[in-house]
Amino acid sequence: MPDIALRLSPQDGCASMKSFLLRLAPLALLLALAGCGRDAPPVSVAGGDPARGKALVRDFGCAACHVVPGIAGHGSNVGPPLQKMGVRAYIGGVLPNTPEDMVRWLRDPPAVDPRTAMPNLGLSDAEARDIAAFLYTLR
């Protein structure tokens, strides 16, 4: 038997695993940072406040037609679910997803696409901006 031997007791095993993991931690952190580095802050909407928007989504009953993350009650499957709305390419399948187009769509969907089933809910410009700001937090 050579002089150098590995002595493994359960405690040793645990300790060495722990130190191994501790050594891995910076690497894991680095990987996590590399992954998170891309997460830019949500698109901001001029004059829009996400917190007010969330309250408005509740008041206007958006969940009567859409599944909306963060809104109590699981929402309804009339229109498409709104998860990832902040990174979706198109609004209503027809408009590019820019803040100004989002406000335009929210204020009067049939004016954008006469065929849409989404009604004009009579939102004011300020309300539409708040709701748009909230939707851009869904990613």
Added chain:
Amino acid sequence: MRIGLRNLILAAAAVVALAAAGAALFVHLGIYDVAATRQHTRPVFDLLEYAQRRAVSRRAGPAPDLADSRRVQAGARIYSRHCLQCHGAPGIAPDALAYGMTPEPANLVATAREWPAGEIYWVVRHGIKMTGMPAWNRHLSDEEMWDVVAFVMALPQMSPSEYATFDPQARERNAAPAEAAPQPPPMAAAPDRVTPAAIGDIEAGRRAIDGYLCATCHVIPGVVGAQRAVGPPLAGIAGRRYIAGIAVNTPENMIRWLRDPQRMDPLSAMPNLGVSEQDARDIAAYLYTLEDPE
């Protein structure tokens, strides 16, 4: 417990040798399917996607100012000549050759939301091995490649009709006269429960979804690589009351929509993908298996 170092090394060597022999056998016997008709398995897909992303981001450099609208216009011309065939454009489907490719050529309308310009340039310049993406460095000048990047960076702000102003012929190739639609459609009740297998072949539909590049735009449960948010997610589409927000969700409407979306809504960004009647039935059958997630 005392383990001799020599035994430990021997055991480790044996494990490594066995793993190598196993891997060699796996390759030699041709077990991994290279057919483009089958998507990669999920772990392989995820690994390749991650490796590609890391490799590009490691090598890419900074980008010049690309906001000049002349650059975007020049880029649009190059795009419609060299890129559209595989990647499509807002409201425009790729050419048939792209449908047979695995991995599926990315839809680029939202790429600039996640990819910095420098990385897009790197991919245009160097291509990506074993994906079908060619290197353009010998065929386009540096300036031309940056023009293309400028165009791709502008895509997230572009509606299908705005794109049509850059490339009217592509739009004509694609366009069908719109049919009259109720405006807006009647308030729909929850769709009747349909029996997917009565509409088409579910498994054939699952394969046709790969064949028509659906995964390049939609999140589709059960489809590897379907994680893009270009269009709406399709989880729960069986119970959704409207298709694309414009038509009551019935199997007939679903099949019509799949065959030619812009006939039902001329403004739609979803292009006519040339889906055959049978494929549309089979795809619809698969989609009607996607019940509400909860």
